[in-house]
Amino acid sequence: MKIIMLGAPGAGKGTQAKQIASKYNIPHISTGDIFRANIKNGTELGKKAKEYMDQGALVPDELTCDLVMDRIQEADCKNGFVLDGFPRTIPQAEALTNALSKIGEKMEYAIDVDVPDENIVNRMGGRRACVNCGATYHLVSIPPKKEGICDTCGSELILRDDDKPETVQKRLTVYHEQTQPLIDYYKGQGILHTVDGTVPMEEVFANIVSLLG
Ligand code: AP5
16 A cells, blocks of 8 residues: 655644554655654754755755655565655655656555644644654643653653744745645546545544545
8 A cells, every 4th residue: 555645734644644554554654754863863864954944945855755765665665655744846756656657556545634724833833742753742632641751752742843833834835835736746646535634633544544445
């Protein structure tokens, strides 16, 4: 099962992708998580990516595409994968289509988690992320058991640098300009499905499961 999660920043792509990965036993591949791990480890890629991420801009395609193409060819991807945060531009989508067609494969589902902009800024301000394992919480909808501490690994929870309101606005603008056109791209490929991302997360997941079958 090869799945792409589409949607604005904070729409809930990561929340849903983790559950899909667990239910269907396929890897969850998040380019945002890969970049954040590289930033944490101080790699060259991390240093370059941070310059863009902190401004709410996209990391250039040339730093992003090869990374994903290599990752989806690893052994654990042979039964499929769920892509979260990639593709984010038409050139990234074309690179993915071309790489898969060379091995006689194609993406099967593009799921757009639809949330209006006005809901997004509130959500991002309430999000807290674990500095160690990347688990995400929300101060109101999924608070950790102990304030500021990750339930899973006991590490500190932080507000991501790019979740500050001014950066969220910039990310939304970038999303509308560069990523939203992918909705038409995947509609054209006949694999687009839209789910309402404003309902409770269990309901969003149930709707996704019913379309994946
Ligand atoms: P990335 O990490 O991919 O960020 P994003 O797409 O902006 O998405 P988010 O992780 O912010 O949100 P999400 O949709 O996963 O929502 P979540 O489930 O956490 O990318 C970060 C940056 O990296 C980019 O800005 C860019 O610079 C760079 N980058 C990454 N990929 C790239 C690429 N391919 N090309 C170029 N650059 C790239 O949910 C959000 C909050 O809402 C959480 O607190 C959650 O608990 C809560 N929530 C979720 N669902 C619900 C619900 N149904 N009801 C109420 N609350 C909910």
